[in-house]
Amino acid sequence: MNIFRKAAAIAAAAAIFVGLGAVAAKAQTLEAVKSRGTINVGMLVDFPPFGILDNAGKPDGYDADVAKLLAEDLGVKLNLVPVTGPNRIPYLLSGQVDVLVASLGITPARAEQVDFSQPYAGIEIFVFGDKDLAVKGPEDLSGKNVGVARASTQDTAITKVAPQDANIQRFDDDASAVQALLSGQVPLIGCSNTVVAQVEKVRPDTYDTKFSLAQQKQGIATRPGSDELMAAVNDFLAKAKQDGALSKLHEKWLGAPLPDFIANSKS
Amino acid sequence: MDYQLKFAPVFDNFGHLLSGLLVTLELSFGAMLLGTLVAIVCAAGKTGGPRPVRWIIDVYIEVIRNTPFLIQIFFIFFGLPALGIRFSPNTAALVALTVNVGAYATEIIRAGIESIQKGQVEAGTALGLKPVQIFRYIIVKPALRTVYPALTSQFIYLMLTSSVVSVISATDLAAAGNDIQSQTFASFEVYLVITAMYLVLSIAFSGLFSLVERMAFNYPLSR
Structure with a gap:
């Protein structure tokens, strides 16, 4: 690859990033989700037992079940969007999904880009x-x-x-x-x-x-500043931990109840 | 196809490969010697022992020759501790290989023993040789000479089979390769080098075996 093509490629990549930047950082409100009647949830489908495709090719696994409970709790329909490890944060930041229930490990570097809920799973x-x-x-x-x-x-x-x-x-x-x-x-x-x-x-x-x-703790992620939506997610998680619903899902997919360091963790 | 071979990670860890190679050699030679002893005893028992002894040896041979080696080594390492018999991984590997090659070699040596004509033994008795001497000079040595090619190819197969002992965390050549591969991700290069090492081992074994043949069995069959 000669230097001009390399420069052109870098310029194109930069343009895409700037473009992404323009649509990104737009916080999602709880109201917008509710009035739409559907929540778009990004999840991995290549990370068993958290995210898999079932026999019919539909997303399934622990993450899918958690997303289902979340949608039920918010009173909206669920739209699962398959994402991959590298593109899951871009999917969220560019507004293609409202939240990620994508086995996203909570790290300081990621916390600069997205907001994390209290952990819903962990290893x-x-x-x-x-x-x-x-x-x-x-x-x-x-x-x-x-x-x-x-x-x-x-x-x-x-x-x-x-x-x-x-x-x-x-x-x-x-x-x-x-x-x-x-x-x-x-x-x-x-x-x-x-x-x-x-x-x-x-x-x-x-x-x-x-x-x-x-x-490693895994959290549900939203775009930064989506405080209302995040509060609703956290309320849901607190409830699901309290009434054992989350633990039941964990038992179903991982063969053991939710570990204590996740069940007792608020952040 | 423009893959660039990177052998540096392999040669940086060459000491690890060499210690694995040493374990493979120990396991192979150990199982060869012990297995041959087992086989001579079992073959003698099977050709000349009382009925219950023959029956027990038959069961041993059939069980070992009709089950996978992988299951045998799992049984010895994971199963026997339930009976209080506990080996370290490398010892368990040696025991499993010995038991395995012993069964195959028994049948090979039995064939050799059965090829000795009765008249030879009777000649030994007539010459006043003791039963031990008859067994050693008239039965075992000529029998081994007859079946030597079959026996040595079984031994080379044994050395190659020893590459699966890493499943019980024994530290042989294949295990060393797996370790290096999993740390450096240079899988192509690692397995290329290991393949070459096994190949060289096989060829060296063949050479060694024909040397032994010339030294031990170099006497004329008849005058």
Whole structure:
């Protein structure tokens, strides 16, 4: 590509950004949504079990069910708009959707572009293992065997913090790592909160979480300044957490109730 | 097709690959030696043992030869702890490979033993050899010589099969490759290098086996 074409491409890209900027930043009001009678919700369809396509090709999953409840709560019809990881914030900012229920992790960088509700889902990864084992932090992993799924977030996180003489045993998937824990081949594993909940269902009172490796909360997002709409979303979430509706959905899709760090979190 | 090969991530982690290679060699040679011992004992039992012994050996051979190796290694690593038998991943891999190759090699060596004519054993007895000597010099050695090509191709297959032991987190060559691949995402380059390493291993094994053949079985069959 020669320099002129490159310059032209950059200019075109800049023009698109400026154009987007012009339509962006227009806050959405609750009234506008209600008078339209439909809420447009952006969600991922390639992120099971949060967002998937069902057999009929319609969006489904935890996010879709949360969006359904939200629309019901607002008394409007639901229009689900499939978005992708990279384009979900542009979809919201350019006004093509009113809110995102798109497994959007709450980060400071994103919070500069969009407004986040209180979390409606989340992932936390732990070091998890035998109840009798005294492990309080990464340094206690010294000389111990820890099972993980190869190349998973927990593999990366544990590899980073564990001392040199910790023996990290890498299995092909979470199921094998869990199997190694259950059969006593490893005393500790790294895994997410949903796996912890499933293991505790099979073997209650045998294991406990040792320490947290990382935590991510997912929020519903609106365009900045859509305060009224955001308040309605937050009211809905508070209600759905209170009456257990959200927890029921979480149980349906992730096989475990809503984790405490999400259920108790207001921001 | 303008893919640029980037081997730097592979060679930066070459030490990891070499330690994996060492484990693959240990597993292969360990299982070969132990498996051959298992096979000689089982083949002797199957050709000359009492009926219950033959029956037990038959069950062993049929169970191992008619189930996937992957399931056998899962059973040994994840299943046996329920009975209180617990191996480290690399030991479990060695046990699984030994048990597996033992069953195949039993049938191969049995064929060799059955090819020894009765008259030879009777000749040994007539010469006053002890039963142990007859077994060693008249039965096992010529039997191994006869089936040596079949046995060694089974051993090379064993070495290649050992590449699946990473499923129980054993740290062999394939596991090292998977580790590097998952950290650097240079999957094409990693697997290219690993493929080459397995190929070189196979060829080296073949060479080694023919060397052993020339040293151990280099005697004339008849005069």
